[in-house]
Amino acid sequence: LDGSQAPLLGGPPREAGWSRCREGPVCASGLSGSMWCHRLAHLFSSTQCLLNRSSGHQISWQPRYRKSLPAVSRWHHMAPASLNCAWQLHGDHLELRYAETLMRFDYVWLRDHCRSASCYNSKTNQRSLDTASVDLCIKPKTVRVDETTLFLTWPDGHVTRYGLEWLVKNSYEGQKQQVMHPRIFWNAEIYQQAQVPSVDCQNFLETKEGLKEFLQNFLLYGIAFVENVPPTKEDTEILAERISLIRETIYGRMWYFTSDFSRGDTAYTKLALDRHTDTTYFQEPCGIQVFHCLKHEGTGGRTLLVDGFYAAEQVLQRAPEEFELLTKVPLKHEYIENVVGCPNHMIGVGPILNIYPWNNELYLIRYNNYDRAVINTVPYDVVHRWYAAHRTLTTELRRPENELWVKLKPGKALFVDNWRILHGRESFTGYRQLCGCYLTRDDMLNTARFLGLQA
Numbered sequence: 186l187d188g189s190q191a192p193l194l195g196g197p198p199r200e201a202g203w204s205r206c207r208e209g210p211v212c213a214s215g216l217s218g219s220m221w222c223h224r225l226a227h228l229f230s231s232t233q234c235l236l237n238r239s240s241g242h243q244i245s246w247q248p249r250y251r252k253s254l255p256a257v258s259r260w261h262h263m264a265p266a267s268l269n270c271a272w273q274l275h276g277d278h279l280e281l282r283y284a285e286t287l288m289r290f291d292y293v294w295l296r297d298h299c300r301s302a303s304c305y306n307s308k309t310n311q312r313s314l315d316t317a318s319v320d321l322c323i324k325p326k327t328v329r330v331d332e333t334t335l336f337l338t339w340p341d342g343h344v345t346r347y348g349l350e351w352l353v354k355n356s357y358e359g360q361k362q363q364v365m366h367p368r369i370f371w372n373a374e375i376y377q378q379a380q381v382p383s384v385d386c387q388n389f390l391e392t393k394e395g396l397k398e399f400l401q402n403f404l405l406y407g408i409a410f411v412e413n414v415p416p417t418k419e420d421t422e423i424l425a426e427r428i429s430l431i432r433e434t435i436y437g438r439m440w441y442f443t444s445d446f447s448r449g450d451t452a453y454t455k456l457a458l459d460r461h462t463d464t465t466y467f468q469e470p471c472g473i474q475v476f477h478c479l480k481h482e483g484t485g486g487r488t489l490l491v492d493g494f495y496a497a498e499q500v501l502q503r504a505p506e507e508f509e510l511l512t513k514v515p516l517k518h519e520y521i522e523n524v525v526g527c528p529n530h531m532i533g534v535g536p537i538l539n540i541y542p543w544n545n546e547l548y549l550i551r552y553n554n555y556d557r558a559v560i561n562t563v564p565y566d567v568v569h570r571w572y573a574a575h576r577t578l579t580t581e582l583r584r585p586e587n588e589l590w591v592k593l594k595p596g597k598a599l600f601v602d603n604w605r606i607l608h609g610r611e612s613f614t615g616y617r618q619l620c621g622c623y624l625t626r627d628d629m630l631n632t633a634r635f636l637g638l639q640a
């Protein structure tokens with residue numbers, strides 16, 4: 186579809202430089218759950234989708250990319266032997282073909298990312314260039330490419346060099362093909378068949394390998410266990426601090442709870458809790474939750490775990506327009522507590538599903554039907570469609586085959602990715618004591634990257 190053609194659909198006027206796309210999001214089917222999640226990134230074809238309320242259709246806006254390459258004569262090949270690299274200058278961008286990737290670079294972008302000593306401090310890995318000083322109409326005076334490098338000379342004589350490999354890795358086109366976080370989406374069977382090992386406490390605390398193995402599993406599955414932990418709050422704290430920083434909240438730093446109803450929340454009772462993520466009422470929900478059951482004399486109380494991304498992906502495959510709605514409609518979650526000494530009122534706003542807009546990869550699910558606030562951010566006709574989409578997601582989340590049930594025991598600590606995995610619990614009898622904490626997500630990812638993991 187070329188931008189010069191007339192729009193295929195009626196509706197809002199065409200924006201300059203963007204063309205209407207005929208298809209909506211692509212629906213994929215028949216993919217097995219044990220595959221890596223790269224799929225998700227490619228399923229939604231639209232760069233930007235607007236919800237057209239009057240027609241009930243979705244309209245996708247896509248950048249105006251030419252289907253066929255321009256006349257060969259306009260391409261500059263550096264040498265007959267290196268046909269894998271070619272480039273041409275356009276009015277406002279440089280087009281570069283390298284390593285089978287067709288890339289388009291805005292000239293301001295190319296000037297802004299210059300890695301020369303005067304533009305970039307490689308000791309601190311920080312930009313020195315004042316981007317605001319770059320003429321927004323800048324264009325290179327000369328361009329040259331050799332086997333490995335692109336050379337640009339700017340009107341003021343400044344020279345910028347880019348490694349071609351660096352450009353592939355850092356271009357929009359290169360990034361779009363990558364996932365930020367490699368994961369394995371799971372249902373109960375997939376998780377059980379993977380036979381993910383628990384890490385031994387000593388191994389976890391004292392060896393780099395133990396820690397790395399734990400984090401790799403945690404990143405892939407969103408849950409991980411440490412075994413042979415001394416059943417105390419203090420030992421649990423030491424464990425938590427090995428991977429991240431403890432996030433202090435209205436529940437304290439390390440928390441410790443029984444069914445004494447000491448706080449105004451169902452967690453502090455013996456009642457069952459349906460699957461949910463915690464702290465949906467924070468603008469940034471807690472990244473990780475650690476659970477360690479220190480004591481249980483009684484029956485029931487098993488923990489339920491469900492992979493929210495696996496369920497969301499089923500929604501994407503079955504009903505892509507509902508998936509999209511769940512990523513677009515912002516909602517509030519709220520925590521109101523009137524317990525003496527704990528007067529709290531927290532509000533967090535955001536959609537149920539959060540995806541990176543450039544590759545449509547899921548990064549956060551906020552799902553807690555107990556704590557969802559009054560919906561007053563959505564007009565009535567959208568709200569009805571939102572309820573249908575929420576129902577579809579709930580149906581997926583509640584499929585028995587997606588439920589992983591575990592009984593937490595003293596000595597076995599569970600780490601849960603609270604941005605991905607839902608937890609719940611069975612009702613119980615008797616005395617049950619649970620301790621744990623929330624952790625920041627950035628600092629866990631920091632630890633993982635330091636160990637050489639993609640996070």
Ligand SMILES: C[N+](C)(C)CCCC[C@H](N)C(=O)O
Nearest residue numbers: 436440442450452462463464
């Ligand atoms: C974990 N801890 C017992 C301290 C707090 C529980 C918070 C429960 C709240 N409804 C939520 O889902 O966020």
Ligand SMILES: O=C(O)CCC(=O)C(=O)O
Nearest residue numbers: 452458463488609610619
């Ligand atoms: O009691 C449990 O097992 C978990 C309760 C809960 O959902 C929580 O503390 O966040």
Ligand SMILES: [Fe+2]
Nearest residue numbers: 452462463608
């Ligand atoms: Fe919870």
